[in-house]
Amino acid sequence: MTIEDLLEEAHQYLADADLERIRHAYELAKHAHKGVVRKSGEPYIQHPLEVALLLAGMRIDAEGIMTALLHDVVEDTNYSLDDLTEQFGQQVANIVDGVTKFDALAGKPNKAAQSLDNAPGQEPAEPVQQTLSVVDKRREKTETVRKMLLAMAEDPRVVVLKLADRIHNMRTLAAMSTVQQQNKTRETSEIYAPLARRLGMMQVQAELEDLVLSYQDPERYAWLKxxxxxxxxxxxxxxxxxxxxxxxxxxxxxxxxxxxxxxxxxxxxxxxxxxxxxxxxxxxxxxxxxxxxxxxxxxxxxxxxxxxxxxxxxxxxxxxxxxxxxxxxxxxxxxxxxxxxxxxxxxxxxxxxxxxxxxxxxxxGIANYWYLKDRMVKEDSSPHSWKLSYKEMVAWIEQLRQWQSELPQSADEFVEAVKGDIFQEQIFVFTPKGEVKDLPRGSTPLDMAYRIHTDIGDHCAGARIITNTDDSGRLVTRLVPLDYELKGGEIVDIMVNRTVHPTRDWLSFARTAAARNKIRRYLKTYEREINLQLGKERLDLALKTAGAVGLNALVEELLNQARNEDKTGDLRKYANRDDLYIAIGREDLQVEDVMLHLLPLVRQVNELTHGEGANPHTSKESEGSAVVKLAQCCCPLPGDEIVGMLNPSKGMYVHRSDCTRVRRHRESAKAVIELNWLQIEPETYLSPITIVAHDRSGLLRDVAAVVADAGVNMTTVTSTTNPSVHKAVITATLEVMATEGVLDQIERILRRLRQVKNVVSVERAFNAH
CATH class of the missing domain: 3.30.460.10 (Beta Polymerase, domain 2)
Incomplete structure (x- = not known):
């Protein structure tokens, strides 16, 4: 084809002044590529001409066609972006710059390599293959894809031009080496064809997919045709x-x-x-x-x-x-x-x-926007189709920019996110107000909640699906859980509960990268406090069981030793005691391993404090026979019927009247004393609870999170599982401050625990012993 063929096609919808600018761009590109030929034997200028003609067929504007003619000039010749800005304006230069970021994906050689390796009249040589690790190569390629996606967010003509460029590359793929063919078809299948579909460019998608099939499975393609x-x-x-x-x-x-x-x-x-x-x-x-x-x-x-x-x-x-x-x-x-x-x-x-x-x-698709825009401006009208095209183009670009600001800077994560959220097949669901939301197939209410607003996602408790109407004409709804897979066309009403918050389990059924990233951000911010409390309680319980008190002081001493001695091993990496507690809460560090180092330290402290052979259990707790304490075997709470049991050496212990230990001592009238709550003023109350649930990863963490959110400590927590039936039983003891409404506090926590995913029942454990 020739420049005259291109101008004839463009003349059908562009003005004469635009045609002159296009001719000028062609003359510069022809001069820049003079003497360079492709492997097919045709002059190199033929490729930009073919790409420009494809865009003219789509009725793209003059700047788009000029960029098609110039898109390889900066990458492959001595012309700079400043040269193009001076001759064709900033807009054309910006699009060329965006296209250049695409080109690194294909491993194109730079100008310096060309000048050394290519004689006049030859096609640019293959890029010099440097010795790179597999990880480095992947990072290099994914970073390029990241740049290319962000470049098209600046001007969609960048991606339209690259799709046309890829069509011509695939049409002439036979002239390339086998390795190049494999790379091009894989990139086309994973990136370019899905991208064309997402942008509504169905004709481009169809041709790219057919060309991919013809190279990936030529026998199947020939048979099918x-x-x-x-x-x-x-x-x-x-x-x-x-x-x-x-x-x-x-x-x-x-x-x-x-x-x-x-x-x-x-x-x-x-x-x-x-x-x-x-x-x-x-x-x-x-x-x-x-x-x-x-x-x-x-x-x-x-x-x-x-x-x-x-x-x-x-x-x-x-x-x-x-x-x-x-x-x-x-x-x-x-x-x-x-x-x-x-x-x-x-x-x-x-x-x-x-x-x-x-x-x-x-x-x-999106390539039609510029044609409709120019036509409607000339006709002084604004049809629905043009408004729609503009609206969706802007929305799509804004989505890319939002991902740029929200997603981690890792190129791998960004590319995988965009491939999953944009390139994959989409479904369309509706809010109760009729707003349309597009989501990747397989998305859940959680994905939709985060698509609406981060705060709604953070407190999403499920959804109501409005399916159809009953005989009376009223809407019929059904409740679905967070992991329900949404279907296209459903009306989805997100349920919000302020007591609900993200847990690590949410990551397993959040489909979109944006939702997963927001969940991770929440966990990074708030999970630290949960793990801190959980780890501290676990280690404190282990120390008390071993007969030791003074958790913080002991851990500080242990970490001081760790900084000066090698025998404490991995403990040296924890800068302070909070980091140690968090590691235990996350189960990165086992309590048993810490206790191996703490117990010798406990013995040293006891010897220094009490002398050799002293009883570490002796404390202020046992001084005075008049001390009244709540028994830990049945943990009575205000409102329970209570009695007292006198221990001559330790004082009075308050039990529930139906405690099994009390029943064993009923025969001794002196041993059991009737009491009422006006006689007792404890600072805290202990309440054992039993949780029965379907076992899953992160269950104990979610339970601890609910208790922590309520501002309550857990003095003990154990979990047993039955793998054959996937059943878990968690027993824990809550420590509640002696403020107004102790029972109300506990009941409120029990209600919240019953809302935790997979929990079957939550009850106070009245007869612990």
Missing amino acids: REVEEEVQRRMPFIDEVGRVLREEMQRAGIQAEVQAWQKHLASINRKLGYVSGQPSGADLSQLHDLVSFRILVYTDNECYLALGHIHALWRPKDGRIKDFIATPKLNGYQSLHTTVFCFDNRLAEIQIRTHDMQRTAEY
Whole structure:
């Protein structure tokens, strides 16, 4: 092709002044690439010309076409961005700069390498392969993908141009080496084809997917192409008859319409047949009723609905197969009416109805925006399709910018996040107010909650799914848990509970990277305090069991020793006692391992304090026979019926009247004394509880989090599991301050614990002994 071919195509929609700028860009690019040829033998300028022609076919603006001609100039020649800015303006230079960031993905050589390795008239040499580790290579590639995605957030024409560039590369892939072919097809399959789909550029997606299939599985591709051609020929009588009837019906209805029959692209048919990893599913082409579908193109939205009515008057529609993407467009801008009807001999036919503008948007997606914008400005009108295209383009770009600010700076995490959240298949769900939210397939209420607002996500307790209406016409809802997989078209009402907060389990069923990142951010902020308390309580309990008191002092001394001695091993890495407690709470460090180092220290302290052979249990706790204490065997609380048991050496212990220990001593009248709560003024109360739950990872942590949020300590906590039935029993003792409403405090904690995921029951343990 020549520059004249490009100008002839562009002349159909651009002004003469724009054509002159395009010619100027061509002359500069031709001069810059003078003498360089591609492996196919054609002049290098041919590639930019082909890419520019593809964009002209999409009706992109003059700046886009100029950039297509210049997109390799800065990367491959001695021209700089400043040179392009001076001659063509800042906008063109910015797009070229964005495209250059894309090009590193393919491993293109830089200008210095070219000048050393290439003689005039030769194609640029292969890039010099430096010795890099696998990790370094992956980091280099993913960082490039990160830059490319952020570049297209600055100007979407960057990605439109690169998609056209990739089409031409794939069309000429036969001239490349086998390794290059493998790399190009993999990148196209993982990045470029899904990106084209996400941007609504269905024609680009179809061609890229077919080219990928032809290189990844050439035998399958050749077989499929042959079989599809034969099947379409067998169906031609049916196709011609349906098309004839549709044309006659549109004419009879006074609708100016174009009726087309179109065939699905081969990669799509391959997926329909369920062909995975080289193994066919056994499905038959003859079973695909939509191998060839019908499309009716009209000029107004009203004509779309009028045509649909006439089609349904002709043939009976199939239940559940009528879709209105005009009233509710897809988030990539796609609009159309879809229906499937029973035609001749009850054979199914799929029919799409849309305007010509909708058809252009369906084929070229975001690339159609500039054409519609220019046309509508000239015609001084603003059709719905242009407004929609602009709105969705802006929303998509803003989403990319939001990810840039929210996601970690790791290139791997960013790329995986974008591949999962943008490139994968999307579903569309609605809020009760009718707002549309797009989410990757497999998303949960948690993903939707975080998509709405971070605070809503942090306190998401589930969702109500509004499914349909009952006979009375009222909406019918059903409650679903956080891990419920949302279905396209559902109305989702997020339930918020301020006592709910993120736990590590949430990471296992949050589908989107944005939700997972926000959960991690919450855990990093708040989980520290939970682990600190849990670790401290575990170690304190172990010390008390060993007959020692003074937890903080002992741990401080242990860490001081660790800094000066090697025998304490890994303990040296903990800067302070809080870090040690947190490690125990996270179970990065086992209590038993710490106790191995603490027990010798306990013995040293006891010898210094009490002398050799002293009893460490002796303390102020046992001084005076008049001391009144709450018994820890039954842990009575205000409101319980109580009695006292006198221990001559330790004082009076208060028990629940139904405590098993009390029943054993009832025979001795002197041993058991009737008491009431007015006689007792303890500072704290202990309340044992028993939690029965379905076992899962993080259960104990979630229980500790609820107790910590209530401002209550756990003096003991143990957990037993039965793997055969996945059942867990957690016993814990709560230490509640002697303030007003002790029972209310405990009941409030019990209610919150019952809301923890997988918990079956939570009760006070009245008879611990």
